Amino acid sequence: MIAVHFDTWVYRLFLIWYICGIILLSFQLIPPALEWSNSVFLILAGLLGMLYFIRSYGTGRGMLLSLYIFLFTMTAEGFGVAYGVFFGDYFYNSDFGMMVQGVPITIGFAWLMVTATTHVLAKRILIFINRSHMLGAGGLSGQLLQRQSARLFLLKSLQKGRCLMKKAAKQPAFEWMFHQYNRAILKKHFHRISFRFHPPAVPAPAVFFVNHSSWWDPLIIHYANRELLLHDSFAMMDETGLSSYPFFQKLGAFSVYKKKSKEVLLSLRYASSLLDNDKSIWLFPQGEEKHAERRPLEFMGGLAYLAKKHPEVLFIPVSVYYSFIHEQKPQVFLEIGRSCQKKDFQTLNRHKITSQFEKILTEQLDQLRSAVIHEELSRFSLLVKGNTPLSEGYRNSFLK
Structure with a gap:
């Protein structure tokens, strides 16, 4: 032995x-x-x-x-x-x-x-299977029914009497560690992440509204904020998504339960309170992931609510576009646009403000798409350079 x-x-x-x-x-x-x-x-x-x-x-x-x-x-x-x-x-x-x-x-x-x-x-x-058989079919079924009933009762209690919104629970140490990890996975999965930044600086607080076409969007904007903007930022995230990835709460995410208007209002009031405390907010006004080429973008009304509540705050359109350009891995192009003019929406109702914001981001996204397709990339700067892809190894081998 x-x-x-x-x-x-x-x-x-x-x-x-x-x-x-x-x-x-x-x-x-x-x-x-x-x-x-x-x-x-x-x-x-x-x-x-x-x-x-x-x-x-x-x-x-x-x-x-x-x-x-x-x-x-x-x-x-x-x-x-x-x-x-x-x-x-x-x-x-x-x-x-x-x-x-x-x-x-x-x-x-x-x-x-x-x-x-x-x-x-x-x-x-x-x-486990043997123990289940020992319990007997009747006893097992009874236990399962009891557990299911308890879950249903809990769910109904939550929906009737409790707020489903999850507030952000930022942890600076965790955020720093995640930033290092985030850099590593972005370098692993993308050939390059480039950005185009129109304003020289964006004072806090601000509201950044972004098109949402990929699972990667929150990771990319979190990295860009840490590297470029340096705002104390928070982000509204769908309740289902935050339940699936609860660690985002430690990064500043708070939930919105879109199926109930009262819950949506609670989330918007929470966002408004963050703006009152000079915190910046990131929103995906489409409310869910939609294909980058889909038009119209179909904004929801939360952005207009905040614009009415906070006319003094800058509202910044941010476009994200993914594309393959001559390399094995995709590239990401990020454009941080100019702040929306308050005169464009100050006298409008919320429906028209929403349409105005949607028009601004659509035009910016279309211009970004055109620049990428025609490879007019001279005005873009490097944010992340990816690791050496396998294709480059092949290329160097064949060239030798």
Whole structure:
């Protein structure tokens, strides 16, 4: 038998390696000299998987099972790399260490951990199923009905007597950490993020209204605000979206429940109170994601409400447009426009103010779209430069 302290040593080393890897990857701090660390991580993971099988089935059977998994998965990966079967066309680069027939041996170790983890989950599921059968069909159904009734009662109570709006709960330390993480994922997924900034500066408070065509929009405007505008900003976010991504509350997001006019009014009053305290607000007046080419943009009325309440505040149109231009990864173009003239909407009713704001952003977005299509990009500045894409590696290889 393998000594228990060896298991503990491998497990602790794996945890240390894992935590260090998360920190280095999150902040893009891995130097070229540490590229071999991927291999060590996968080998440690595989050793843990092997030790699990040894503890579960004994030394002999556990070693044989681990060897079988290793050889079988390496063979399957070899066929996959050579003929594109099982997993489609793919290949491995040299970052994962020594290879056998185009497959790094560390991949066999990775499959050991995957198989061991799946084995643990399967055992837990089987235990749960067996316990459910022991309860009996009638008892189980009764429990499920009770739980469902409790959920319905809670939901009705919330809808009748309580506010569904979630206020922002900003945490500066979390916001700083998220900004570092956000920079890393933007660099990973986009070739370049460029911006065009018309006013030299925007004093706070201000209301920024943005077209909404992508899941990436909140991340991009959060990054732009931190890098360019430096406002203490808050953002209105649909209640469903904020429930799915609650961490946005720590970044300044507050919810709006669009199905009830009273809840919408509560969210707008909360936004108004933030403006009174010199905080800036970001709004997606379309209310939901819509295709960038869709016209009309179809604004909701919240923007006009704030314009009537705060005629002294600047209202800034912001356009975001995504496009592929000669590169493997997409590019993002951000335009921060000139503030809307108060004379344009001061004497109008809310419906006409909404139409006016929609017209302003539509024209700005169309101009941005035209500039990108015709590659008139000389007036754009760099906000984020992405990591080197795979296509550039191919290009350099072929040029050599």
